[in-house]
Amino acid sequence: MITEANAAPQSGGTREPALITRAQQRDPHAFAELYSANHDDIFHYILKRVSWNHPVAEDLTADVFLKAFKKIDTFRWTGAPIGAWFCAIARNAVADHYKVASTKRLHFVGDMRDVEDVWGAPADTAEDTVLAALDGADLLSALGGLLPRQQEVLRLRFLDEMSLSETADAFGVTPGAVKQLQFRAIDSLRKAYRGAAA
Numbered sequence: 647m648i649t650e651a652n653a654a655p656q657s658g659g660t661r662e663p664a665l666i667t668r669a670q671q672r673d674p675h676a677f678a679e680l681y682s683a684n685h686d687d688i689f690h691y692i693l694k695r696v697s698w699n700h701p702v703a704e705d706l707t708a709d710v711f712l713k714a715f716k717k718i719d720t721f722r723w724t725g726a727p728i729g730a731w732f733c734a735i736a737r738n739a740v741a742d743h744y745k746v747a748s749t750k751r752l753h754f755v756g757d758m759r760d761v762e763d764v765w766g767a768p769a770d771t772a773e774d775t776v777l778a779a780l781d782g783a784d785l786l787s788a789l790g791g792l793l794p795r796q797q798e799v800l801r802l803r804f805l806d807e808m809s810l811s812e813t814a815d816a817f818g819v820t821p822g823a824v825k826q827l828q829f830r831a832i833d834s835l836r837k838a839y840r841g842a843a844a
Contacts, residue, residue, distance in 0.1 A: 670719045685711070692710070697808065702743070714731070787838075792835060795827060
């Protein structure tokens with residue numbers, strides 16, 4: 647297949663256009679070089695967006711390069727590094743990951759740290775105060791009653807300590823929507839906890 651990369655001069659001594667052309671001709675060694683040159687950047691890009699979850703980042707990175715390998719013939723050289731194309735695929739893979747996760751019933755409560763340690767350091771926020779005072783079994787029961795997106799927003803915001811903007815990026819929504827989802831999740835948790843503790 648003839649692409650713009652075939653006609654582009656190799657400016658700055660870069661081998662990337664030639665590697666892309668060879669990869670589009672299904673040369674596995676050429677794609678392997680593109681993979682080696684971009685793997686670490688793509689892995690760390692994904693890792694940051696999946697809350698530093700290494701196994702998930704590894705799986706998504708593998709998916710990114712598999713998709714790229716299958717679709718390399720659709721790539722058009724515009725002068726930008728192919729890493730930008732890999733990054734776009736990675737962004738979509740992370741978004742797809744969170745879309746799938748939001749439709750499943752999440753059971754992240756096993757990851758909670760020191761929930762039963764009511765003698766711990768004083769809490770800084772109202773949410774921390776509530777969580778610090780909850781009985782562990784009642785909390786697990788209350789968390790299990792939340793909607794998957796509510797569980798996920800609490801995990802991202804309080805366990806993974808993501809900012810509003812990072813959480814918004816993960817969900818593909820605005821920070822205002824995250825605030826509203828977080829408020830509703832805490833309110834639902836409060837109501838569910840009162841029911842579980844009764």
